[in-house]
Amino acid sequence: MVARVLEGLDVWKVYGKTVAVAGVTIGINKGETKVIIGPSGSGKSTLLRCLGLLERPTKGRILFEGTDVYASKLDLSKLRAKIGFVFQDPSLFRHLTALDNVKLGLRRVLGLSEDEARRKALEALRLVRMEEWADHYPAQLSGGQQQRVGIARAIAMDPDIIIFDEPTASLDIELKWEVIEVMRDLAKRGTTMLVATHELHFAREVADEIIFMDHGKIVEVAPPEEFFKRPKTERARRFMARLLGGVTGW
Numbered sequence: 437m438v439a440r441v442l443e444g445l446d447v448w449k450v451y452g453k454t455v456a457v458a459g460v461t462i463g464i465n466k467g468e469t470k471v472i473i474g475p476s477g478s479g480k481s482t483l484l485r486c487l488g489l490l491e492r493p494t495k496g497r498i499l500f501e502g503t504d505v506y507a508s509k510l511d512l513s514k515l516r517a518k519i520g521f522v523f524q525d526p527s528l529f530r531h532l533t534a535l536d537n538v539k540l541g542l543r544r545v546l547g548l549s550e551d552e553a554r555r556k557a558l559e560a561l562r563l564v565r566m567e568e569w570a571d572h573y574p575a576q577l578s579g580g581q582q583q584r585v586g587i588a589r590a591i592a593m594d595p596d597i598i599i600f601d602e603p604t605a606s607l608d609i610e611l612k613w614e615v616i617e618v619m620r621d622l623a624k625r626g627t628t629m630l631v632a633t634h635e636l637h638f639a640r641e642v643a644d645e646i647i648f649m650d651h652g653k654i655v656e657v658a659p660p661e662e663f664f665k666r667p668k669t670e671r672a673r674r675f676m677a678r679l680l681g682g683v684t685g686w
């Protein structure tokens with residue numbers, strides 16, 4: 437049986453007169469990597485925040501492992517702990533080392549012992565190839581290294597899914613790669629991932645499905661080889677042409 441981790445059913449999010457998400461239905465199964473792409477303002481971040489239980493949809497349902505989150509009496513903060521988030525800016529605590537940044541949630545949210553938290557944090561830092569930097573402070577790390585610590589912080593909590601919102605958007609091209617490689621490792625290890633990104637190499641190599649959004653709606657859903665070879669909709673074709681503008685052979 438397919439295990440559905442997260443599902444949004446006819447999700448709407450309206451801010452005043454802005455309809456950020458306009459009736460999106462989406463599901464992510466255990467072990468899948470789904471990639472959302474779309475123009476700026478198309479509602480990607482808003483949808484991710486709704487699915488990640490950071491924002492309540494104006495209308496529609498969010499199901500976490502089959503349970504309707506807002507119709508049930510489940511403890512939202514407990515559910516949120518099962519969903520990892522990686523944003524564009526990792527927002528590490530400046531006064532804490534990489535290790536202590538990763539340990540924080542393990543101690544405070546999961547209530548692990550010092551030894552156990554340390555063990556899990558080091559294991560997560562190893563997975564993102566940052567074990568050697570455990571004792572460094574954020575200011576001593578590059579943007580890519582900081583982002584990898586941010587990913588370690590998410591992994592360490594053993595979430596059921598990790599949601600990435602343009603995790604490489606603020607990094608220089610050479611720093612992007614180290615983050616993308618780590619994300620690729622995670623996807624290949626079977627981590628359940630929902631990723632908004634414009635990193636087409638990553639999307640093409642590891643996505644099980646590409647979801648193209650525009651104006652708050654899902655316009656096209658396709659396996660990467662189909663989507664990149666032959667987008668079905670004119671809007672996706674135009675977006676890809678702009679994104680790839682001048683880039684060949686990727």
Ligand SMILES: Nc1ncnc2c1ncn2[C@@H]1O[C@H](COP(=O)(O)OP(=O)(O)OP(=O)(O)O)[C@@H](O)[C@H]1O
Pocket residue numbers: 451454455456474475476477478479480481482483
């Ligand atoms: N908190 C908010 N209050 C008011 N409007 C918002 C809020 N968050 C998002 N919006 C609006 O909703 C729309 C969708 O924004 P969103 O950030 O989800 O798009 P996006 O696809 O993530 O864009 P980008 O690629 O630039 O990150 C935009 O018009 C945005 O201005």
Ligand SMILES: [Mg+2]
Pocket residue numbers: 480481482601602
């Ligand atoms: Mg966004």
